[in-house]
Amino acid sequence: MPDSDLLAELARFIERISAIARTGLAFKPDGFDSERYDQLLQEAARMQSIVEGATNEDAEALRARWRSEVIAGYHGYVTAAVGVGIIAFNHRNELLMIQRPTGKWWYPTGFCDVGISPAENVAKEALEETGLIVRPERLMTVNDSHKSGSPGRHIYSMLFYCRIVGGELKPNPLETLAAGFFPLDRLPEPLHWPDRRWIEIAREFHFDGRVAPYFDPI
DSSP states (O other): HHHHHHHHHHHHHHHHHHHHHHHHHHHHHHHHSHHHHHHHHHHHHHHHHHHHOHHHHHHHHHHHHHHHHHOSEEEEEEEOOEEEEEEOOOSSSSSEEEEOTTEEOOOOEEEOOOTTTHHHHHHHHHHHHHEEEEEEEEEEEEEOOOTOOOOOEEEEEEEEEEEEEEOOOOOTTTSSSSSEOOOOGGGGSSSSOOOOHHHHHHHHHHOOOOOOOOOOOO
């Protein structure tokens, strides 16, 4: 197994063990079970510190942070984070892209805020990051970040095909370095993540009339 794949699998394992432990503590805060969940949390933190080359003190600080985030009962069930992404073309069939503070390019995206729907989050993120008013028209993909090899936080990302209906392209300086429209075969580099499946899916939705959303297979 390549080192990058092994790292991604290890990150997934650590995140899953810590989530199981925190969820267990949410429902069983006392007694024999809680002791075992605390031990799982400690081991997950220790393993994370080894992966990052951190110290025992860092591991204990991570364990303590995880433990402090436990909420009793139903609201303490640990789940994957949810985000949305915006695929929007202009009248020249060019794709809207933003340059993140890291210097890398990607479509506009963001985490879903509590209390508003995924489509409403799409409209909000587009306006905040680019100044453009968009109308979500189709769900394109539901992606699992771990399936694409990301070793970071576990995220379900919903990508929406959108139509630009107003506004003015004006990048938010707090979230973007630049923004612009680019042909699909000449996207700016470097891209935020090496996965390129979304580019072909965007092409199918915009040029070929695809309507069925993509999701990661089992």
